[in-house]
Amino acid sequence: MPDTTNVRWGLAGTGTIAREFARTLAEVPSASLTAAASRTTAASEKFCSEYGIPNQHLSFQDLARDHTIDAVYVSTPAGLHHEHATLFMESGKHVLVEKPFTSTHAEALDLARTAKRTGTVLMEAMWSRFLPAYVELKRLVDDGAIGEVRKVEASFGFPIPEAGPRARPQLYDPALGGGSLLEMGVYPVQLSHWLLGNEPAVAAVGRSSTSGVDLDTTALLSFGDGATGNISSSMSTVLPNDARILGTEGYIQLPAPHHCPHELTVSRYNPSGPGLMQSHRIQAPIVGGGLKYEILEFHALLEAGRSESSVMPLIDSLAIMRTLDLIRHQIHNPSQEDLHPES
Structure with missing residues (x-):
């Protein structure tokens, strides 16, 4: 487990929510922003320069290989969450995934299984529940x-x-x-x-x-x-x-x-x-940045050696994705029978 007096973060994605996350990390004494990567080199360079991030990576694979970070915040588009979260957990990084957890229930289930197999902490960044x-x-x-x-x-x-x-x-x-x-x-x-x-x-x-x-x-x-x-x-x-x-x-x-x-x-x-x-x-x-509360929860998991949050457990993320799948299936296939994702 990482030194919880200084959890070293890497950011996968440099969009609007990643900027808010970077600003909020500065409010958390036990956190340091160490590395970042984006889908484009230009975006990564600009982001790292703006926030004084020492390690700029040209790819998510390079970020996954960075031994100076303990955890990764994934804020790439939802359709890429499964790919990127899997990459980081397979490299031994703990992962906080921006909502929605994935784009399908099947992807969410696979992430939960990967977290269990790799022994990494995985949590959906459903910040509302911690406010x-x-x-x-x-x-x-x-x-x-x-x-x-x-x-x-x-x-x-x-x-x-x-x-x-x-x-x-x-x-x-x-x-x-x-x-x-x-x-x-x-x-x-x-x-x-x-x-x-x-x-x-x-x-x-x-x-x-x-x-x-x-x-x-x-x-x-x-x-x-x-x-x-x-x-x-x-x-x-x-x-x-x-x-x-x-x-x-x-x-x-x-x-x-x-x-x-x-x-x-x-x-x-x-x-x-x-x-x-x-x-x-x-x-x-809400005192300070609203994302601070989910960051503190994630740090508490690392400090206690727990793999899941009791406020936002993986079973909830899986259930939410199942419901989202059912809703979208009915919208796009109104005449077909109900969809039953793998449980």
């Missing part, structure tokens, strides 16, 4: 603040053009894991899983781009005994981007953007009158 508001949300739910949770309603979407100054063309490329569901819908899906369970039946509809990725997706996740998750994602439509967790005695609301809120509101049913509620707001500010 103060989500920690408070889980505490409230577990303490029965709104009774039994019966429904989760959440959306995430806004227009993302395929061309022009605000374009993100990789999100329109099926080979790179594009589409609104993997990019944004993963947040509502994971929230539903976190609070309701891991084996939902799925009913989904959506609209696809000419390239074949989903532009708009709506899905009903049925977790048994009537508990449901109602989720929406879009790359063409402005959605509310908030979330509501509905229980037998009240509900909790996460304001937009619900994947990184600074507060939450708890409303409890007032039996003195039909429809009356008693509400109070709880402040839960």
Whole structure:
């Protein structure tokens, strides 16, 4: 295991989220940013120069061979997560993979098996679960603040053009894991899983781009005994981007953007009158960079010699990918029978 007083990080990918990760690492005393690689030499050179990274690599293979790093943060497009995470684990590196974990359930299952075989720590960087508001949300739910949770309603979407100054063309490329569901819908899906369970039946509809990725997706996740998750994602439509967790005695609301809120509101049913509620707001500010909390969790795993996070275990990442597979299958093959990924 690495010296957990100074975990030496390498970055695979140099896009927007990698920049945020690099900035946030500076807030973590037990972390140092040692190396980076990108899909292009120019991007790697610019990134390493900007953040003062001593070891610039011209390929991900070179990064994997770098013996000066302990862990790698993978933030390449989702369609490349399986390839890159496998490369680093096979080289003995611990891996934090940006969400979505992979582009398919089969890829996710293979990563989990590789982590077990190589003895490396593997975690999906689902940063929401580690943020103060989500920690408070889980505490409230577990303490029965709104009774039994019966429904989760959440959306995430806004227009993302395929061309022009605000374009993100990789999100329109099926080979790179594009589409609104993997990019944004993963947040509502994971929230539903976190609070309701891991084996939902799925009913989904959506609209696809000419390239074949989903532009708009709506899905009903049925977790048994009537508990449901109602989720929406879009790359063409402005959605509310908030979330509501509905229980037998009240509900909790996460304001937009619900994947990184600074507060939450708890409303409890007032039996003195039909429809009356008693509400109070709880402040839960994010202090510093929001990615810091998942980094600290990853460091804690290394320090304790544990292979998985109890907050974001691999079984959850696998279940989320299974649901994402089911949703996309129904969108693209509405007349076919349901897809059953390997379990």
